[in-house]
Structures are given as C-alpha cells and as structure tokens.
Amino acid sequence: MATLITNIGELTTNVASPDDRFGTVHDAAVLIEHDRIAWAGAASDAPAVPGGFVEVDAAGRAVIPGFVDSHSHLVFGGDRAAEFEARMAGQKYAAGGIRSTVAATRAATDDELRARLRALRDEMLAQGTTTVEIKSGYGLDIDTEARLVRLAAEVTPEVTFLGAHVVPAEYAERADEYVDLVVGEMLDACAPHARWIDAFCETGAFTVAQSRRVLEAGIARGLMPRLHAAQLGPSEGVRLAVELGAASVDHGTYLGDDDVAALAASGTVLTLLPGVEFSTRQPYPDARRLIDAGVTVALACDTNPGSSFTSSMPFCIAVAVRDMGMTPAEAVWAATTGGAAALRRDDIGTIAQGKRADLVLLDAPTRVHLAYRPGVPLVRTVWKDGIAVEGRGRHGALTR
Structure with a gap:
C-alpha cells in the first residue's frame, strides 16, 4: 500500500538546485510506494494516487531524510x-x-x-x-x-x-x-x-x-x-x-x-x-x-x-x-x-524519486529546531524502507 505524507511545512530533500543546495520545499508532500520514494515536491503538484493508500497529515511539521x-x-x-x-x-x-x-x-x-x-x-x-x-x-x-x-x-x-x-x-x-x-x-x-x-x-x-x-x-x-x-x-x-x-x-x-x-x-x-x-x-x-x-x-x-x-x-x-x-x-x-x-551509497540520504523511503517527521516546523531545541525528543515518526517503524505520530495516519 502507498503512503502519502501531506501538509509538510518544510521538506528537506537534499537534492541541490542552483538556488538551494539543500533542496528545501515548503508546503510539500511525499509519496511512498513500497520501499521507495515515488514522488516528492510541492503539495500543489502532487500526483493522484490510484487505489487504497495511507495518508499522513504532517500538520505543518518538517520532514528530513533518515x-x-x-x-x-x-x-x-x-x-x-x-x-x-x-x-x-x-x-x-x-x-x-x-x-x-x-x-x-x-x-x-x-x-x-x-x-x-x-x-x-x-x-x-x-x-x-x-x-x-x-x-x-x-x-x-x-x-x-x-x-x-x-x-x-x-x-x-x-x-x-x-x-x-x-x-x-x-x-x-x-x-x-x-x-x-x-x-x-x-x-x-x-x-x-x-x-x-x-x-x-x-x-x-x-x-x-x-x-x-x-x-x-x-x-x-x-x-x-x-x-x-x-x-x-x-x-x-x-x-x-x-x-x-x-x-x-x-x-x-x-x-x-x-x-x-x-x-x-x-x-x-x-x-x-x-x-x-x-x-x-x-x-x-x-x-x-x-x-x-x-x-x-x-x-x-x-x-x-x-x-x-x-x-x-x-x-x-x-x-x-x-x-x-x-x-x-x-x-x-x-x-x-x-x-x-x-558509505558510498546513492540510494539513501536524499528524498527523491527512486531513493529508499527512509524519512523522519520532526515534531517541529523546521530542521533548525534540531539545534535550536537541543536535548528535546523531536523525532515524531520514522519510516524505514517505507514502513513506519518508530515514532509518536503513527496514530494520526488515515487510510483511503
């Protein structure tokens, strides 16, 4: 089953562009199919997802690579x-x-x-x-x-x-x-x-x-x-x-x-x-x-x-x-x-189509909070190979 993470306030893809080495996207979404990223970008450009899928509302929080x-x-x-x-x-x-x-x-x-x-x-x-x-x-x-x-x-x-x-x-x-x-x-x-x-x-x-x-x-x-x-x-x-x-x-x-x-x-x-x-x-x-x-x-x-x-x-x-x-x-x-x-790996460390679906949903609006709030447990949900394996936010998922 696919997973669509919506309403991401700040998505760090680490896919460099001429304007931003860190590939930052605001008001973003990520689509996971099986163990891979199927799509990532601005929520307004998100593709239609046929059939049943799980929708996770990030509620304006930040998402970064695992x-x-x-x-x-x-x-x-x-x-x-x-x-x-x-x-x-x-x-x-x-x-x-x-x-x-x-x-x-x-x-x-x-x-x-x-x-x-x-x-x-x-x-x-x-x-x-x-x-x-x-x-x-x-x-x-x-x-x-x-x-x-x-x-x-x-x-x-x-x-x-x-x-x-x-x-x-x-x-x-x-x-x-x-x-x-x-x-x-x-x-x-x-x-x-x-x-x-x-x-x-x-x-x-x-x-x-x-x-x-x-x-x-x-x-x-x-x-x-x-x-x-x-x-x-x-x-x-x-x-x-x-x-x-x-x-x-x-x-x-x-x-x-x-x-x-x-x-x-x-x-x-x-x-x-x-x-x-x-x-x-x-x-x-x-x-x-x-x-x-x-x-x-x-x-x-x-x-x-x-x-x-x-x-x-x-x-x-x-x-x-x-x-x-x-x-x-x-x-x-x-x-x-x-x-x-x-580790000479090109399948992890970024959020882009075809990469492994290893992601972290932070309980914070931006990645800056990882340094701004030291010692605070800000990791809300972790996906490893497309599966939510850890975190405090999994109860918020909706199945469609």
Whole structure:
C-alpha cells in the first residue's frame, strides 16, 4: 500500500538546485510506494494516487531524510562510566582505554552481545537513524573479531572489520606481529561478513606504515577502506586515506592545510564525530574551515562505550552547529547525504524519486529546531524502507 505524507511545512530533500543546495520545499508532500520514494515536491503538484493508500497529515511539521550514521561501534561488552567520570575530573583521554572493553567483550556470550547491539540499534532508530555502519574492534583475537562482524551483519550491511583498533595486551611491544595476525588469519575469518576495512592510525594504536598494511590487505580481499586518523594529534594518516581512495577518514580533529587540500581534491569524505570531543574534552574540529575549502563532511555519533557513548544524531547536529561552525542545514546534510557519501551509497540520504523511503517527521516546523531545541525528543515518526517503524505520530495516519 502507498503512503502519502501531506501538509509538510518544510521538506528537506537534499537534492541541490542552483538556488538551494539543500533542496528545501515548503508546503510539500511525499509519496511512498513500497520501499521507495515515488514522488516528492510541492503539495500543489502532487500526483493522484490510484487505489487504497495511507495518508499522513504532517500538520505543518518538517520532514528530513533518515539519518545515515557512518561510524559506530555497537557490538561490545562491559561499561566505562568510571573512565568518563575520571576524564571529567581532569584525566586525559588515551586510546589504551579500549583494552578494558576488549576483556569484557571476549567474556560476553553471543546472546549478551546481540541483546545490547539490538537495543542500541533500536535506540538509534527511535532518534531518526535509518542506516548505521558498525565496526568490530573489541575482540582483537580471531574468534571474537569474527563473532563481532557476524553479529553486526545481522542488523546492517555496512559492517567494518576493525581488527587494527589497538594492539591487545597479549601482543604488547609486538605490534608488527599483531598486524601479521590481522592481515592474515583474522582477515580470512572476518572478510566474508564485512564490507569495509578500517584501522586506528594514531599514537597509542597503529603507525601509518602498519595502517597501510592493514588497508591494503583488506583491499586485496575485496573490502573497501576507511580510516580513523588525526584524532589525538597531527597525522599523515589523512593523506594515506586519500592516497588509497578511502571512502572516509574519520575524526580529523587535528588537520594541517595540506590535509585539508588533499581532502578537498579527493573523493574521500571527512567524517566528524562531535560526540567524541564532547566526551573527551578535545578541541572541536573547525567544520566551517573544511566546508569552505570544499571538503565533503559527514557527521556521525561514533557510539562506543569509551569516547562517545551517545546514539543521538540530533545531539551531534546540535553540537556541530553550536561548536563547529556549521549551519543547521549543513549539519542535517552532513548527517544524511554526507553519511551516505561516506558509505558510498546513492540510494539513501536524499528524498527523491527512486531513493529508499527512509524519512523522519520532526515534531517541529523546521530542521533548525534540531539545534535550536537541543536535548528535546523531536523525532515524531520514522519510516524505514517505507514502513513506519518508530515514532509518536503513527496514530494520526488515515487510510483511503
């Protein structure tokens, strides 16, 4: 059955025009047929819908594309609230805290990991995220890493093998030997369940040379590259990602002019993770500088137990507007179309004919309210593949 959403006060399509990069339509309507957008535009131009259909009156509210979260770590065991508390008391963030989650994850059963994974995925969906990428990286041995990518693949096709997250305790002072394991038996076990290969190219994690080995091995196995880089300090990892044609380089807190120029001239997206800076008290990246330089920017939550335990894209949008120099429209674009670009997807992130029917009805008249009213639950209804799966407004639908 078709669904016609009418009386939309502000529709953000993200289909650029000469006058508006964000494809904003006022007094709009959207027609959904099965799992796709059949039509979107001004309500006065809406086509006739033959046969039975469901009509949803948006009552002047805003509609945006479903959020595309292109960086998350949803499969893990344990809790690191004490570490967060210590940071708030002045302790500096360091990559080594990941190892405490590794022990808890290795000890957890599949059912325990699956239950938390699905709870977090549902939490994201309720806040408007309709597509999510999920990384491994809290196993750091062959069996556990394989478990993590297999479980992630139960809820998303966007699975990333991140065996090169940090060097596990049993390989202390033997990082190159651990990389041998990652690019050998561990990759063999994980590649069948993954689409992406990633590495944490950072002080306390892996060098540029080690990260290159990991990404090139993944590419040889048919996985597409992405990279964590420049989170804790300047890094040549950004230019490594560009050189290897990575879909995305993530964090980018510390970027030199050469890094920005390389990104702007490439097809590599820079994914900013404002929840990390909020949680670690690191400086926020200057998104205004990046956008003005022509860099394609995405926003993601980086949901993980250590450095960013938020699943809320509306929260990340509000922080990006408040502290990173983005306009509300730019932040929504980065959290939708930008995220789709970071996943090399052209079927999501926009509202246009033929695209997947992933939409969010806000309990607000404009997208600006996502930043204007931080912390307020403004997601009224979420459609995933054309089906209303979450929200407080489904009771208002009319069948015709």
